[in-house]
Amino acid sequence: MIIQYWINGEKVIGDIAPDLVLLDLLRSKGCYSVKCGCETTNCGLCTVWIDGTPMLSCAVPVPRIEGRHVTTLEGLQKEATEFAQFMGAEGSDQCGFCNPGFVMNVLAMVRELKDPTEEEIKEYLAGNLCRCTGYTSHMRVLRSYLAKRQKKVKS
Amino acid sequence: MNITHYVKAESLEEAYTLNQKKTAAILGGGCWLRLGQQRVGRTIIDLEKLGLDKIEETKNEFIIGCMVSLRRLELSKELDEFTNGALQESLHHIVGTQFRNMATIGGSLFGRFGFSDVLTCFLVLDTEVELYKAGRVSLAEFVRINHDKDIIVRVIVKKTPKVVAYESLRLSATDFPVLTCAVSKDTDDGVVHCAIGARPVKAELFREGQEFFAGGFSAEAIKKYAACVQDSFAFGSNIRASAAYRKDMTGVLITRVLTKIMAGRYRE
Numbered sequence: 037m038i039i040q041y042w043i044n045g046e047k048v049i050g051d052i053a054p055d056l057v058l059l060d061l062l063r064s065k066g067c068y069s070v071k072c073g074c075e076t077t078n079c080g081l082c083t084v085w086i087d088g089t090p091m092l093s094c095a096v097p098v099p100r101i102e103g104r105h106v107t108t109l110e111g112l113q114k115e116a117t118e119f120a121q122f123m124g125a126e127g128s129d130q131c132g133f134c135n136p137g138f139v140m141n142v143l144a145m146v147r148e149l150k151d152p153t154e155e156e157i158k159e160y161l162a163g164n165l166c167r168c169t170g171y172t173s174h175m176r177v178l179r180s181y182l183a184k185r186q187k188k189v190k191s
Numbered sequence: 192m193n194i195t196h197y198v199k200a201e202s203l204e205e206a207y208t209l210n211q212k213k214t215a216a217i218l219g220g221g222c223w224l225r226l227g228q229q230r231v232g233r234t235i236i237d238l239e240k241l242g243l244d245k246i247e248e249t250k251n252e253f254i255i256g257c258m259v260s261l262r263r264l265e266l267s268k269e270l271d272e273f274t275n276g277a278l279q280e281s282l283h284h285i286v287g288t289q290f291r292n293m294a295t296i297g298g299s300l301f302g303r304f305g306f307s308d309v310l311t312c313f314l315v316l317d318t319e320v321e322l323y324k325a326g327r328v329s330l331a332e333f334v335r336i337n338h339d340k341d342i343i344v345r346v347i348v349k350k351t352p353k354v355v356a357y358e359s360l361r362l363s364a365t366d367f368p369v370l371t372c373a374v375s376k377d378t379d380d381g382v383v384h385c386a387i388g389a390r391p392v393k394a395e396l397f398r399e400g401q402e403f404f405a406g407g408f409s410a411e412a413i414k415k416y417a418a419c420v421q422d423s424f425a426f427g428s429n430i431r432a433s434a435a436y437r438k439d440m441t442g443v444l445i446t447r448v449l450t451k452i453m454a455g456r457y458r459e
Contacts, residue, residue, distance in 0.1 A: 055194035077225045083289050090289045095221045099197040162365050163287010
Protein backbone atom coordinates (compact mmCIF):
# COMPACT_ATOMS: atom_id res chain seq x y z
CA MET A 37 0.00 0.00 0.00
CA ILE A 38 1.18 3.51 -0.82
CA ILE A 39 1.24 6.01 2.01
CA GLN A 40 2.69 9.43 2.70
CA TYR A 41 4.42 10.35 5.94
CA TRP A 42 7.24 12.46 7.32
CA ILE A 43 10.45 11.28 9.00
CA ASN A 44 12.35 14.02 10.80
CA GLY A 45 10.66 16.66 8.68
CA GLU A 46 11.32 14.94 5.39
CA LYS A 47 8.30 13.92 3.32
CA VAL A 48 8.25 10.32 2.20
CA ILE A 49 5.84 8.60 -0.17
CA GLY A 50 6.38 4.89 -0.18
CA ASP A 51 4.90 1.51 -1.00
CA ILE A 52 4.90 -0.48 2.22
CA ALA A 53 3.88 -3.97 3.28
CA PRO A 54 0.79 -3.96 5.57
CA ASP A 55 2.67 -5.80 8.31
CA LEU A 56 5.75 -3.58 8.30
CA VAL A 57 6.46 -2.26 11.78
CA LEU A 58 7.61 1.34 12.24
CA LEU A 59 10.81 0.25 14.00
CA ASP A 60 11.90 -1.74 10.94
CA LEU A 61 10.91 1.03 8.54
CA LEU A 62 12.96 3.59 10.45
CA ARG A 63 16.04 1.39 10.55
CA SER A 64 15.68 0.72 6.82
CA LYS A 65 15.74 4.52 6.36
CA GLY A 66 19.00 4.83 8.29
CA CYS A 67 17.61 5.83 11.68
CA TYR A 68 19.81 3.43 13.65
CA SER A 69 19.15 5.14 16.98
CA VAL A 70 15.82 3.26 17.00
CA LYS A 71 16.48 -0.22 18.37
CA CYS A 72 14.51 -3.23 19.49
CA GLY A 73 15.41 -4.19 23.02
CA CYS A 74 12.68 -6.42 24.38
CA GLU A 75 10.28 -7.71 21.69
CA THR A 76 7.43 -7.21 24.19
CA THR A 77 6.69 -3.47 23.97
CA ASN A 78 8.15 -2.90 27.41
CA CYS A 79 11.65 -1.46 27.43
CA GLY A 80 11.25 1.97 25.81
CA LEU A 81 14.33 1.58 23.64
CA CYS A 82 12.38 2.04 20.39
CA THR A 83 10.74 5.31 21.53
CA VAL A 84 10.00 7.77 18.74
CA TRP A 85 7.57 10.66 18.54
CA ILE A 86 4.50 10.43 16.36
CA ASP A 87 3.07 13.91 15.87
CA GLY A 88 5.09 14.89 18.93
CA THR A 89 3.82 12.12 21.21
CA PRO A 90 6.29 9.49 22.47
CA MET A 91 5.31 5.98 21.38
CA LEU A 92 6.91 2.58 21.01
CA SER A 93 7.77 2.06 17.35
CA CYS A 94 8.01 -1.73 17.76
CA ALA A 95 4.21 -1.97 18.04
CA VAL A 96 3.13 0.58 15.44
CA PRO A 97 2.17 -0.86 12.06
CA VAL A 98 3.45 1.55 9.41
CA PRO A 99 0.01 2.12 7.80
CA ARG A 100 -0.92 3.92 11.03
CA ILE A 101 1.61 6.70 10.40
CA GLU A 102 -0.07 7.77 7.17
CA GLY A 103 -0.08 11.57 7.09
CA ARG A 104 1.86 11.81 10.33
CA HIS A 105 5.21 13.21 11.40
CA VAL A 106 7.67 10.78 12.94
CA THR A 107 10.64 12.12 14.86
CA THR A 108 13.66 10.07 15.90
CA LEU A 109 16.81 11.01 17.77
CA GLU A 110 18.43 11.78 14.39
CA GLY A 111 15.94 14.62 14.01
CA LEU A 112 16.73 16.15 17.41
CA GLN A 113 20.48 16.34 17.21
CA LYS A 114 20.94 19.75 18.83
CA GLU A 115 18.82 19.03 21.89
CA ALA A 116 20.05 15.46 22.16
CA THR A 117 23.68 16.59 22.07
CA GLU A 118 23.04 19.11 24.82
CA PHE A 119 21.41 16.46 27.02
CA ALA A 120 24.12 13.90 26.20
CA GLN A 121 26.74 16.32 27.54
CA PHE A 122 24.98 16.25 30.90
CA MET A 123 24.94 12.46 30.77
CA GLY A 124 28.64 12.38 30.01
CA ALA A 125 29.39 14.78 32.84
CA GLU A 126 27.53 12.62 35.34
CA GLY A 127 28.82 9.31 33.99
CA SER A 128 25.30 8.06 33.39
CA ASP A 129 25.75 6.84 29.83
CA GLN A 130 27.40 3.54 30.89
CA CYS A 131 26.84 0.93 28.14
CA GLY A 132 24.69 3.41 26.25
CA PHE A 133 22.31 0.88 24.72
CA CYS A 134 19.15 2.38 26.23
CA ASN A 135 20.21 6.00 25.75
CA PRO A 136 18.37 6.81 22.48
CA GLY A 137 14.96 5.79 23.87
CA PHE A 138 15.70 7.44 27.18
CA VAL A 139 16.74 10.72 25.56
CA MET A 140 13.65 10.73 23.31
CA ASN A 141 11.39 10.33 26.31
CA VAL A 142 13.24 12.95 28.38
CA LEU A 143 12.89 15.47 25.55
CA ALA A 144 9.17 14.61 25.30
CA MET A 145 8.83 15.06 29.05
CA VAL A 146 10.37 18.53 29.12
CA ARG A 147 7.93 19.60 26.42
CA GLU A 148 4.94 18.18 28.30
CA LEU A 149 5.71 18.93 31.94
CA LYS A 150 6.79 22.31 33.20
CA ASP A 151 9.11 22.05 36.16
CA PRO A 152 8.29 18.38 37.00
CA THR A 153 8.77 17.02 40.51
CA GLU A 154 11.07 14.06 41.15
CA GLU A 155 7.99 11.83 41.46
CA GLU A 156 6.61 13.06 38.13
CA ILE A 157 9.98 12.49 36.45
CA LYS A 158 10.19 8.93 37.74
CA GLU A 159 6.65 8.23 36.66
CA TYR A 160 7.10 9.71 33.18
CA LEU A 161 10.32 7.79 32.54
CA ALA A 162 9.28 4.50 34.15
CA GLY A 163 8.90 2.92 30.74
CA ASN A 164 12.59 3.32 29.89
CA LEU A 165 14.46 0.37 31.30
CA CYS A 166 18.19 0.55 32.01
CA ARG A 167 20.13 -2.42 33.28
CA CYS A 168 23.38 -0.57 34.06
CA THR A 169 22.79 2.58 36.01
CA GLY A 170 20.16 1.71 38.60
CA TYR A 171 18.69 5.08 37.56
CA THR A 172 20.49 7.04 40.28
CA SER A 173 22.84 8.71 37.83
CA HIS A 174 19.88 9.32 35.47
CA MET A 175 18.19 11.27 38.23
CA ARG A 176 21.38 13.30 38.85
CA VAL A 177 21.54 14.16 35.15
CA LEU A 178 17.91 15.15 35.06
CA ARG A 179 18.22 17.38 38.09
CA SER A 180 21.16 19.28 36.63
CA TYR A 181 19.67 19.41 33.12
CA LEU A 182 16.31 20.68 34.35
CA ALA A 183 17.96 23.21 36.66
CA LYS A 184 19.88 24.62 33.70
CA ARG A 185 16.71 24.75 31.59
CA GLN A 186 14.87 26.59 34.38
CA LYS A 187 17.72 29.06 34.67
CA LYS A 188 17.58 29.67 30.93
CA VAL A 189 13.80 30.22 31.03
CA LYS A 190 14.12 32.69 33.93
CA SER A 191 16.92 34.65 32.28
CA MET B 192 3.22 -10.87 11.93
CA ASN B 193 1.45 -11.95 8.81
CA ILE B 194 -0.91 -9.07 8.05
CA THR B 195 -1.98 -9.11 4.43
CA HIS B 196 -4.72 -6.48 4.60
CA TYR B 197 -4.70 -3.29 6.66
CA VAL B 198 -8.00 -1.47 6.46
CA LYS B 199 -8.75 1.95 7.88
CA ALA B 200 -12.48 1.53 8.32
CA GLU B 201 -14.69 4.35 7.00
CA SER B 202 -17.64 3.27 9.13
CA LEU B 203 -18.47 1.01 12.03
CA GLU B 204 -20.57 -1.14 9.71
CA GLU B 205 -17.55 -1.69 7.46
CA ALA B 206 -15.39 -2.52 10.48
CA TYR B 207 -17.99 -4.92 11.86
CA THR B 208 -18.49 -6.71 8.52
CA LEU B 209 -14.76 -7.13 8.00
CA ASN B 210 -14.31 -8.30 11.58
CA GLN B 211 -16.67 -11.25 11.09
CA LYS B 212 -13.90 -13.11 9.28
CA LYS B 213 -12.08 -15.55 11.50
CA THR B 214 -8.71 -14.12 10.49
CA ALA B 215 -9.65 -10.49 11.11
CA ALA B 216 -8.93 -8.43 14.21
CA ILE B 217 -9.46 -4.88 15.41
CA LEU B 218 -6.13 -3.13 15.94
CA GLY B 219 -7.06 -0.86 18.87
CA GLY B 220 -3.80 0.66 20.08
CA GLY B 221 -1.72 -2.18 18.66
CA CYS B 222 -0.09 -3.01 21.98
CA TRP B 223 -1.34 -6.61 21.79
CA LEU B 224 0.61 -7.24 18.58
CA ARG B 225 3.60 -8.39 20.57
CA LEU B 226 1.70 -9.91 23.46
CA GLY B 227 3.05 -13.43 23.86
CA GLN B 228 1.85 -16.01 21.39
CA GLN B 229 -1.35 -14.22 20.35
CA ARG B 230 -2.06 -14.84 16.68
CA VAL B 231 -2.24 -11.67 14.68
CA GLY B 232 -5.04 -11.80 12.12
CA ARG B 233 -4.37 -11.48 8.42
CA THR B 234 -6.80 -8.57 8.16
CA ILE B 235 -6.25 -5.74 10.57
CA ILE B 236 -9.01 -3.18 11.04
CA ASP B 237 -8.03 0.27 12.22
CA LEU B 238 -10.77 2.43 13.78
CA GLU B 239 -8.75 5.62 14.05
CA LYS B 240 -10.66 7.45 11.29
CA LEU B 241 -14.00 7.08 13.08
CA GLY B 242 -13.58 9.90 15.59
CA LEU B 243 -13.83 7.62 18.60
CA ASP B 244 -10.96 9.24 20.47
CA LYS B 245 -12.96 11.68 22.58
CA ILE B 246 -14.08 11.85 26.19
CA GLU B 247 -17.46 13.54 26.54
CA GLU B 248 -19.08 14.50 29.79
CA THR B 249 -22.82 14.90 30.18
CA LYS B 250 -24.84 15.62 33.31
CA ASN B 251 -25.14 11.91 34.13
CA GLU B 252 -22.32 10.13 32.32
CA PHE B 253 -18.81 10.10 30.99
CA ILE B 254 -18.82 8.77 27.43
CA ILE B 255 -15.39 7.51 26.43
CA GLY B 256 -14.66 6.60 22.80
CA CYS B 257 -13.00 3.23 22.35
CA MET B 258 -9.90 4.80 20.80
CA VAL B 259 -9.16 7.06 23.77
CA SER B 260 -5.66 6.24 24.98
CA LEU B 261 -4.93 5.20 28.54
CA ARG B 262 -2.72 8.25 28.86
CA ARG B 263 -5.63 10.55 28.00
CA LEU B 264 -7.75 8.83 30.62
CA GLU B 265 -4.95 9.27 33.12
CA LEU B 266 -4.72 12.99 32.35
CA SER B 267 -8.48 13.59 32.44
CA LYS B 268 -9.03 15.91 35.39
CA GLU B 269 -12.76 15.20 35.38
CA LEU B 270 -12.36 11.42 35.60
CA ASP B 271 -9.62 11.81 38.16
CA GLU B 272 -11.88 13.92 40.31
CA PHE B 273 -14.88 11.61 39.85
CA THR B 274 -12.89 8.53 40.85
CA ASN B 275 -10.98 10.46 43.55
CA GLY B 276 -7.68 9.43 41.99
CA ALA B 277 -8.42 5.69 41.78
CA LEU B 278 -8.49 5.57 37.99
CA GLN B 279 -5.17 7.36 37.77
CA GLU B 280 -3.72 4.98 40.34
CA SER B 281 -4.85 2.01 38.25
CA LEU B 282 -3.27 3.44 35.10
CA HIS B 283 0.06 4.94 35.99
CA HIS B 284 1.76 1.64 36.83
CA ILE B 285 1.08 0.26 33.35
CA VAL B 286 4.44 -0.13 31.55
CA GLY B 287 5.36 3.46 30.68
CA THR B 288 4.10 6.74 29.27
CA GLN B 289 4.87 5.70 25.69
CA PHE B 290 2.86 2.50 26.06
CA ARG B 291 -0.08 4.33 27.61
CA ASN B 292 0.01 6.84 24.74
CA MET B 293 -0.78 3.91 22.45
CA ALA B 294 -2.97 1.51 24.42
CA THR B 295 -6.69 2.26 24.12
CA ILE B 296 -9.56 1.81 26.55
CA GLY B 297 -11.49 -0.24 23.98
CA GLY B 298 -8.60 -2.65 23.47
CA SER B 299 -7.92 -2.91 27.20
CA LEU B 300 -11.50 -3.84 28.03
CA PHE B 301 -12.26 -5.95 24.96
CA GLY B 302 -9.25 -8.16 25.63
CA ARG B 303 -10.59 -9.00 29.11
CA PHE B 304 -6.98 -9.67 30.01
CA GLY B 305 -6.36 -11.32 33.35
CA PHE B 306 -3.65 -8.81 34.18
CA SER B 307 -5.77 -5.76 33.38
CA ASP B 308 -5.62 -2.97 35.94
CA VAL B 309 -8.04 -0.98 33.79
CA LEU B 310 -10.71 -3.68 33.77
CA THR B 311 -10.49 -4.08 37.56
CA CYS B 312 -10.99 -0.38 38.19
CA PHE B 313 -13.79 0.17 35.67
CA LEU B 314 -15.70 -2.80 37.12
CA VAL B 315 -16.37 -1.00 40.40
CA LEU B 316 -17.51 2.14 38.63
CA ASP B 317 -21.02 2.03 37.23
CA THR B 318 -19.72 1.13 33.76
CA GLU B 319 -21.39 -0.03 30.58
CA VAL B 320 -19.85 -0.83 27.22
CA GLU B 321 -21.62 0.08 24.01
CA LEU B 322 -21.19 -2.74 21.53
CA TYR B 323 -21.88 -2.02 17.87
CA LYS B 324 -24.43 -4.82 17.41
CA ALA B 325 -25.41 -5.86 20.93
CA GLY B 326 -25.88 -2.32 22.25
CA ARG B 327 -25.20 -1.29 25.84
CA VAL B 328 -24.35 -3.97 28.36
CA SER B 329 -22.89 -3.64 31.82
CA LEU B 330 -19.15 -4.20 32.00
CA ALA B 331 -19.67 -6.90 34.63
CA GLU B 332 -21.86 -8.82 32.17
CA PHE B 333 -19.49 -8.17 29.26
CA VAL B 334 -16.64 -9.72 31.25
CA ARG B 335 -18.62 -12.93 31.66
CA ILE B 336 -19.67 -13.42 28.03
CA ASN B 337 -17.38 -15.21 25.61
CA HIS B 338 -15.22 -13.33 23.15
CA ASP B 339 -17.13 -12.63 19.96
CA LYS B 340 -16.70 -10.46 16.90
CA ASP B 341 -18.63 -7.41 18.07
CA ILE B 342 -16.87 -4.07 18.56
CA ILE B 343 -16.71 -1.90 21.67
CA VAL B 344 -17.64 1.54 20.40
CA ARG B 345 -17.80 3.48 23.63
CA VAL B 346 -17.38 3.00 27.36
CA ILE B 347 -19.97 4.73 29.50
CA VAL B 348 -19.34 5.56 33.13
CA LYS B 349 -22.46 6.66 34.97
CA LYS B 350 -21.98 9.39 37.51
CA THR B 351 -23.39 7.38 40.40
CA PRO B 352 -21.96 9.17 43.43
CA LYS B 353 -19.36 6.93 45.02
CA VAL B 354 -15.92 6.86 46.53
CA VAL B 355 -13.36 4.59 44.90
CA ALA B 356 -9.94 3.28 45.81
CA TYR B 357 -7.52 1.07 43.92
CA GLU B 358 -4.40 -0.91 44.80
CA SER B 359 -2.28 -3.39 42.88
CA LEU B 360 0.55 -5.65 43.85
CA ARG B 361 3.56 -5.97 41.57
CA LEU B 362 6.85 -7.81 41.91
CA SER B 363 8.60 -4.91 40.19
CA ALA B 364 7.51 -1.53 38.90
CA THR B 365 5.84 -1.49 35.45
CA ASP B 366 5.53 -5.30 35.41
CA PHE B 367 2.19 -7.10 35.08
CA PRO B 368 0.39 -7.09 38.44
CA VAL B 369 0.33 -10.12 40.71
CA LEU B 370 -3.03 -8.96 42.01
CA THR B 371 -5.36 -6.01 41.43
CA CYS B 372 -8.06 -4.74 43.76
CA ALA B 373 -10.64 -2.00 43.36
CA VAL B 374 -13.39 -1.12 45.80
CA SER B 375 -16.13 1.48 45.56
CA LYS B 376 -18.73 2.55 48.08
CA ASP B 377 -21.93 4.19 46.88
CA THR B 378 -22.46 7.48 48.62
CA ASP B 379 -26.26 7.21 48.77
CA ASP B 380 -26.86 3.69 50.09
CA GLY B 381 -23.38 2.65 51.22
CA VAL B 382 -23.30 -0.43 48.95
CA VAL B 383 -19.75 -1.74 48.51
CA HIS B 384 -18.54 -3.13 45.17
CA CYS B 385 -15.27 -4.99 44.95
CA ALA B 386 -13.30 -6.33 41.97
CA ILE B 387 -10.26 -8.55 42.19
CA GLY B 388 -8.15 -9.18 39.09
CA ALA B 389 -4.91 -10.89 38.06
CA ARG B 390 -5.90 -13.97 40.10
CA PRO B 391 -4.37 -14.60 37.47
CA VAL B 392 -7.63 -14.80 35.53
CA LYS B 393 -9.66 -11.75 34.52
CA ALA B 394 -11.18 -9.48 37.12
CA GLU B 395 -14.73 -10.05 38.30
CA LEU B 396 -17.12 -8.00 40.33
CA PHE B 397 -18.19 -9.04 43.84
CA ARG B 398 -21.47 -7.58 45.06
CA GLU B 399 -22.27 -9.80 48.04
CA GLY B 400 -21.34 -9.36 51.68
CA GLN B 401 -23.27 -6.12 52.33
CA GLU B 402 -24.59 -7.64 55.57
CA PHE B 403 -21.14 -7.33 57.15
CA PHE B 404 -21.48 -3.56 57.05
CA ALA B 405 -25.00 -3.41 58.48
CA GLY B 406 -23.59 -2.21 61.81
CA GLY B 407 -21.10 0.21 60.24
CA PHE B 408 -17.64 0.02 58.68
CA SER B 409 -15.63 -1.24 61.63
CA ALA B 410 -12.27 -3.03 61.41
CA GLU B 411 -14.07 -6.25 62.32
CA ALA B 412 -16.61 -5.80 59.51
CA ILE B 413 -13.85 -5.16 56.99
CA LYS B 414 -12.05 -8.30 58.16
CA LYS B 415 -15.18 -10.44 57.73
CA TYR B 416 -15.92 -8.90 54.32
CA ALA B 417 -12.34 -9.54 53.13
CA ALA B 418 -12.56 -13.17 54.27
CA CYS B 419 -15.85 -13.54 52.39
CA VAL B 420 -14.26 -12.18 49.17
CA GLN B 421 -11.27 -14.50 49.60
CA ASP B 422 -13.59 -17.51 49.87
CA SER B 423 -15.75 -16.46 46.93
CA PHE B 424 -13.08 -16.15 44.26
CA ALA B 425 -10.95 -18.88 42.72
CA PHE B 426 -7.22 -18.18 42.67
CA GLY B 427 -4.55 -19.72 40.47
CA SER B 428 -0.78 -19.98 40.31
CA ASN B 429 1.58 -18.78 37.61
CA ILE B 430 5.18 -17.64 37.24
CA ARG B 431 4.52 -14.54 39.36
CA ALA B 432 2.74 -15.97 42.41
CA SER B 433 0.99 -18.98 43.86
CA ALA B 434 -2.76 -19.26 44.41
CA ALA B 435 -2.25 -19.30 48.19
CA TYR B 436 -0.21 -16.10 48.07
CA ARG B 437 -2.81 -14.37 45.92
CA LYS B 438 -5.58 -15.42 48.26
CA ASP B 439 -3.70 -14.12 51.30
CA MET B 440 -2.85 -10.85 49.61
CA THR B 441 -6.46 -10.35 48.53
CA GLY B 442 -7.36 -9.97 52.19
CA VAL B 443 -4.54 -7.48 52.67
CA LEU B 444 -5.45 -5.35 49.65
CA ILE B 445 -9.16 -5.26 50.46
CA THR B 446 -8.44 -4.23 54.04
CA ARG B 447 -6.03 -1.55 52.84
CA VAL B 448 -8.40 -0.17 50.23
CA LEU B 449 -11.49 -0.20 52.47
CA THR B 450 -9.56 1.41 55.30
CA LYS B 451 -8.53 4.17 52.89
CA ILE B 452 -12.14 4.68 51.85
CA MET B 453 -13.41 4.78 55.43
CA ALA B 454 -10.71 7.20 56.49
CA GLY B 455 -11.20 9.40 53.40
CA ARG B 456 -7.54 8.90 52.42
CA TYR B 457 -8.24 7.91 48.81
CA ARG B 458 -5.16 9.35 47.20
CA GLU B 459 -2.56 7.81 49.49
